[in-house]
Amino acid sequence: xxxxxxxxxxxxLVAAMLCAVGAAEAQTGxxxxxxxxxxxxxxxxxxVNMLDVLSGGMPSVTAxxxxxxxxxxxxxxxxxxxxxxxxxxxxxxEYFVAIExxxxxxxxxxxxxxxxxxxxxxxxLVSWPDRNIILNKRYRPLPHxxxxxxxxxxxxxxxxLTGEPGICLSRIAFSRGAGDRRDLYVVxxxxxxxxxxxxNRTLNLCPSWSPDGSRIAFTSYRDGRQGVYALDTSNGQVExxxxxxxxxxxxxxxxxxEELLVSLSHSGNPEIYRINPAGEILRRxxxxxxxxxxxxxxxxxxxxxxxxxxxxxxxxxIIDGDGAGHRRLTFESRYNDSAVWSPTxxxxxxxxxxxxxxxxxxxxxxxxxxxxxxDHRWRNSEDPNWAPDGRHLVFASDRAGAFDxxxxxxxxxxxxxxxxxxDPDITPAWSR
Amino acid sequence: xxxxxxxxxxxxxxAVILGLGLMLxxxxxxxxxVETDPTAxxxxxxxxTVPPTVTPETPEVPEVEAPDYxxxxxxxxxxxxxxxxxxxxDLSDATMSTLxxxxxxxxxxxxxxxxxxxxxxxxxxxxxxxxxxxRAKAVKDYLVSLxxxxxxxxxxxxxxxxPFAQGSSDYAWTQNRRAHFARR
Numbered sequence: 001x002x003x004x005x006x007x008x009x010x011x012x013l014v015a016a017m018l019c020a021v022g023a024a025e026a027q028t029g030x031x032x033x034x035x036x037x038x039x040x041x042x043x044x045x046x047x048v049n050m051l052d053v054l055s056g057g058m059p060s061v062t063a064x065x066x067x068x069x070x071x072x073x074x075x076x077x078x079x080x081x082x083x084x085x086x087x088x089x090x091x092x093x094e095y096f097v098a099i100e101x102x103x104x105x106x107x108x109x110x111x112x113x114x115x116x117x118x119x120x121x122x123x124x125l126v127s128w129p130d131r132n133i134i135l136n137k138r139y140r141p142l143p144h145x146x147x148x149x150x151x152x153x154x155x156x157x158x159x160x161l162t163g164e165p166g167i168c169l170s171r172i173a174f175s176r177g178a179g180d181r182r183d184l185y186v187v188x189x190x191x192x193x194x195x196x197x198x199x200n201r202t203l204n205l206c207p208s209w210s211p212d213g214s215r216i217a218f219t220s221y222r223d224g225r226q227g228v229y230a231l232d233t234s235n236g237q238v239e240x241x242x243x244x245x246x247x248x249x250x251x252x253x254x255x256x257x258e259e260l261l262v263s264l265s266h267s268g269n270p271e272i273y274r275i276n277p278a279g280e281i282l283r284r285x286x287x288x289x290x291x292x293x294x295x296x297x298x299x300x301x302x303x304x305x306x307x308x309x310x311x312x313x314x315x316x317x318i319i320d321g322d323g324a325g326h327r328r329l330t331f332e333s334r335y336n337d338s339a340v341w342s343p344t345x346x347x348x349x350x351x352x353x354x355x356x357x358x359x360x361x362x363x364x365x366x367x368x369x370x371x372x373x374x375d376h377r378w379r380n381s382e383d384p385n386w387a388p389d390g391r392h393l394v395f396a397s398d399r400a401g402a403f404d405x406x407x408x409x410x411x412x413x414x415x416x417x418x419x420x421x422x423d424p425d426i427t428p429a430w431s432r
Numbered sequence: 433x434x435x436x437x438x439x440x441x442x443x444x445x446x447a448v449i450l451g452l453g454l455m456l457x458x459x460x461x462x463x464x465x466v467e468t469d470p471t472a473x474x475x476x477x478x479x480x481t482v483p484p485t486v487t488p489e490t491p492e493v494p495e496v497e498a499p500d501y502x503x504x505x506x507x508x509x510x511x512x513x514x515x516x517x518x519x520x521x522d523l524s525d526a527t528m529s530t531l532x533x534x535x536x537x538x539x540x541x542x543x544x545x546x547x548x549x550x551x552x553x554x555x556x557x558x559x560x561x562x563x564x565x566x567r568a569k570a571v572k573d574y575l576v577s578l579x580x581x582x583x584x585x586x587x588x589x590x591x592x593x594x595p596f597a598q599g600s601s602d603y604a605w606t607q608n609r610r611a612h613f614a615r616r
Contacts, residue, residue, distance in 0.1 A: 180594065203593050205557065226588060247565050247589060250558055263562075268569075270562050291562040307559065314559050337556040351556050358556065382556055427557055 043079075044161050047098035047128060048072050049086040056105045056119060059143075063119045064103045067150045070190075071099055074154035074168045077190060077416075079391055079409045081158070097161065098128040118142050123153045125160060135160050147192065167387045167430075172394055172418065173197070173207040173216050174405060174428040182426075184218055184231070189387070189407075189430075191418050197231060198238070207429040208251045208260075215277075216429070217241060217251035217260060228262055230277065242279035246270075252296050252304075261285075261295035261304060272306055274321070285323035296348075298341045298365070305329060305339040305348055305365075316350060318365075329367055338383055341365070343432070344390035349410075351382045351395075360384050360395050362410055373408055381406075387430045394418060394428045501541035506613035510537050511545070514571060516609040518552070521566035523574055531571060534613070535578035542584065547571050548612045549589040550596070552605035557591060564589030571611040586616065 048071050051064040068085060075083035086098075101124050106117030118140045125135035135156060139149035148169070155166025170189045175182045176196075184197040184204045198204045200222045207218040216231045220238075227243025228251050242248050246265035253260050254274075259282060263270040272295045274282040286292040290310035297304050302321060307314050316329040316339050330336040335353035342348065345365065352361045352372070358380045363370040374381040374397065381397040393410055396403045400417075403424035407416050419425045499509040507513070511534045514527040523531070538545065549564030549571075568587035576582045597607035 182593065203590070205593065221588075221590075246587070247561060249561060263558075265562075265565055270565070291559070291566070293562050294556075294558045309559075335555065335559075337559045353555070356554065358554070380554075 043082045044097065045082045045084075045095050046075055046157075046161075047086055047095040048075075048083055049098055049100040051100070051123075052102040054102050054104045056103065059106055059117075060103045060119055063121070063143075063146055066146060067103070067121065067123075070147065070150040071154055071157075073190060074151060074166075075158070078154075078158050078162075078164075078166065078168075078389075079412060079414075080162045080164060095128045097134070098126050098131075099157070100124050100126060100131075116142060119146070121146075121149055121153075125157050147188075151188075164391075165389055167389050167392065170388055171431045172385075172405065172428050173209065173218075173431070174396075174419070174425050175205045175207070175218075176419075176421075176423050176425045178423050184216065185425075187405075187419060194419070197236065200238075206249055206251065206427045208253055209429055209431045210253045211255055211257045211432045213431050217253065219249040219251070228260075228279075240279070241277060242275055250294050254297055255299060255301040261297060261306075263293040263295070272304070283321075283323070285319060285321075294338055296340045299343050299345045305341055307337045307339065316348070329363070329365075332370065336361075340385050342386045342390040343388050347390070347410075349384040349386065349393055351384065358382050360393065360408070362393075373410065373413065383427045385428050385430050388432050392430075394430055396424075396426045396428060398424075499541075501543040503615075505615045506538075506541075506545050509541065510534075511541075511613045513610045513612045515606065516567055516611070518605070518609065519555070519563070521563060521570050523570055527571075528574065531574050532578060535575050535580050538575065538580045538584065539578075542581075544584050544586060544616045546586045546588055546614045546616050548594075548614055549587065549591075550594065550608055550610050550612060551592045552608040553592045553595065553600065554605070555592070557593070560591035561589050561593075562591075564591045567609075567611050 048068055051068055053060045053064050072083045072085055075081040102122045104120040106119050121139040121141065123137050123139070124133050126133055137153050137156060139153070141149040151168035154168045158164060158166040167189055171186050172189060173184055173186045176185045177183050181201055182203045182205060183199060184207055185194060186197055187194045197216070200220070202221045204218055204220045207216045209216055214233055216233060217228055218231065219226060220229050222229070225243055226248055228241040228248045229238050230241050231238050242262065242264070244264050244266040247270055248262060248264055250263040251260050259274050259276050262273055262275055264273050269289060269291060271287065271292050272285040274285065276282055286308070288308065288310050290308050291314070292306060292308045295304050295306040303318055304321065305316055305318050308317050309315070313334040314337050316336050318327050318329055319325055329348065333352045333354070337351055339348050339350040347362055348365055349360060349362045351358050354372070357376065359375065359378065360373045360381045361370060362373060378397045378399045381395050384393045384395040386393055391409060391411055393408045394405055395408065397406050400420070402422050403426050404420050405418040405425050405428050407418050408414070501509060512530050514530050517524065547568040549566065549568035551560040551564050565587065568589055572582070572585045572587050575585060592608070595604070595608045596610065597604035
């Protein structure tokens with residue numbers, strides 16, 4: 001019965017993919033061309049064969065099932081591939097590449113016994129149907145490391161086949177909670193492994209990952225006053241970075257990891273500053289009686305985009321790292337904020353006000369090709385943040401009541417829900 | 433333009449009336465310098481209140497025992513929250529009249545209080561943090577102009593992160609656009 005159910009689901013999946021292919025092919029008849037777009041007909045079709053279970057009994061069978069499912073899911077979430085599990089679809093679609101491999105163990109070493117013993121994963125990317133090995137990886141994960149191994153292999157395959165960086169090992173930090181208490185949490189890019197990072201009974205907001213992922217800078221009201229703090233992701237230790245009088249927030253790491261941009265209001269109103277991780281001010285970049293906030297470095301670390309309400313409404317501006325070369329980026333809408341420069345450098349995402357609600361926009365860094373990604377069905381959509389592939393955006397929306405996190409594939413305009421629950425989830429940050 | 437203004441003013445007028453009552457009970461006498469027209473807040477365009485240029489008379493020492501200002505939340509001794517219009521940090525007439533009364537109490541109390549700026553849920557987390565600070569700062573500056581020592585007034589902003597009323601109604605929004613006086 002269970003098997004039959006699985007087959008049915010897979011058949012539906014295949015049917016859905018066929019529909020997607022049909023729709024995409026119909027679309028190619030139009031003249032609309034969007035850069036970087038990889039519509040369904042351009043996606044790499046990849047077959048995921050059932051892994052051979054060589055030894056180890058049920059733990060190995062379970063591991064094989066989980067790895068297969070994860071690989072299919074990772075390929076699908078990449079937006080670059082059309083995966084299918086081998087057991088059902090037969091030769092319906094044409095494939096040029098496939099995954100195959102085996103699971104062995106658990107090996108019963110002297111020290112490793114029972115459930116905690118590692119399995120051996122032998123995974124191959126092969127040409128199809130002639131089965132020449134393109135990529136071979138061997139992993140020896142403990143049960144809690146199995147997901148990391150599968151994600152790692154998926155990233156390797158995606159990079160090998162598309163040249164794009166995989167995001168399967170990336171994670172999203174965000175703020176969750178209500179009332180007097182909001183804590184930082186982190187979740188895998190696929191919505192698994194939710195974990196709380198802070199527990200200090202106060203507000204913790206606006207996380208920002210250091211480029212190497214070793215630290216998360218964030219804004220907290222711990223110790224009774226607002227400041228920027230940094231959490232060491234290896235041991236959970238939190239250190240104060242800067243707590244000048246007034247507001248200290250909006251931290252964004254420089255691509256070198258050697259300094260941060262922050263907004264500080266100790267001069268009387270928020271201005272953009274460059275500081276080092278020890279909290280020393282290196283340079284003040286803006287001087288005006290207006291609000292200057294929400295800075296984001298370009299991936300090259302030369303320019304930054306930020307918000308200023310110097311004209312009376314919050315708008316986006318770009319300056320260089322010395323505070324020179326002002327240019328205004330946004331002219332539409334009376335409310336634009338929360339800009340983030342894409343890792344590919346060509347685009348900027350931000351939040352704009354449409355009527356009474358906030359929506360997500362992507363615009364080219366030169367101000368052209370403005371696209372609003374969300375509409376009124378999304379109620380309020382805020383706090384966009386780029387995945388390292390520059391293709392996916394995570395943002396917060398209250399379309400289901402409380403704010404939850406969603407991921408948008410910017411090229412295809414498709415969405416998936418990342419987090420859920422009654423407590424609002426806001427200010428997400430995708431690891432590099 | 434928006435529905436919330438009526439609520440805001442109603443709440444403020446209530447606060448003014450309650451506050452005046454408390455004041456009279458506490459001081460046992462008139463204080464012409466801070467006498468406000470109770471209709472000023474509700475009248476809308478009727479009065480253009482000019483901030484007093486003369487420092488109000490110092491109130492007489494109250495005969496009842498003074499509240500323990502350092503221990504009580506400011507609302508307990510008559511310092512009321514003030515409210516703002518959507519996306520604004522300007523002080524309305526009603527807000528200024530509440531602050532005039534707050535100033536007199538704060539001068540007498542001579543304790544450090546924290547002015548927290550708050551916003552409704554509309555708009556972004558980051559801009560609302562800045563807007564909340566602008567509101568707190570506008571309140572502080574006005575109180576300082578009325579003779580409250582600047583050293584006694586700390587400001588902070590919670591933006592939209594600590595709403596007083598839940599929900600997405602005009603009422604909730606009106607309640608949440610405020611400067612709140614908190615014990616340090």
